Amino acid sequence: MNKWIGVGRLTKEPELRQTANGKGVCNFxxxxxxxxxxxxxxxxxxxxxxxxGNKGEFVEKWFTKGKMICLEGCIQTRNWEDDGGNKxxxxxxxxxxxxxxxxxxxxxxKDKEEYNSVENENLEDEEYPF
Numbered sequence: 001m002n003k004w005i006g007v008g009r010l011t012k013e014p015e016l017r018q019t020a021n022g023k024g025v026c027n028f029x030x031x032x033x034x035x036x037x038x039x040x041x042x043x044x045x046x047x048x049x050x051x052x053g054n055k056g057e058f059v060e061k062w063f064t065k066g067k068m069i070c071l072e073g074c075i076q077t078r079n080w081e082d083d084g085g086n087k088x089x090x091x092x093x094x095x096x097x098x099x100x101x102x103x104x105x106x107x108x109x110k111d112k113e114e115y116n117s118v119e120n121e122n123l124e125d126e127e128y129p130f
Contacts, residue, residue, distance in 0.1 A: 002074040004093050006047060007101055008032035010067055016060035026056030030069060049073070051095040059098055068102030071095055 008030035016026045028051075031044040049071060051059050063069055073095040081087050 003072075004075050005070075005072050006030065006032045006093070007068065007070045008044070008047065010063055010065050010069060011046060012065050014056075014060045014063060016056055024053055024056045024060075026051045026059045028059060028063075030071065048090065048092040049095055050076075050092050051098065055095055055098055059095075062100070068100075070099040070101040072097035 011029045011031050014026050014028040016024055018024055028049050030047045030049055032047055034043045034045060037043060050056075059069075071093060073093045075091060076094045077089065077091045079087060079089045
């Protein structure tokens, strides 16, 4: 079983781009606190995440640097060789589900109303952003 669930804060603005065939893909990094401290200071892991299609568009639209996010997905690894012959490796979370978490009072009222209208649209199952 390959399942990952985490809660953390975005370390920078999510980056949404389009593939050659027009599908959206969003890359972002989440700082997830560890259970223990080092010399009394909190520690975190920085987890690279990838969200495709509507999920990626949802993350780019509703999450910004510093916001809490709850994610569910699977761990994937990939490797490639660049033009110079150097090998690169990446481990990242392929996002299956995204949820809001944290303090709702920080959200703008207009954003809440817009989110509620998006949430209530009749979308096909594969089109749901989370």
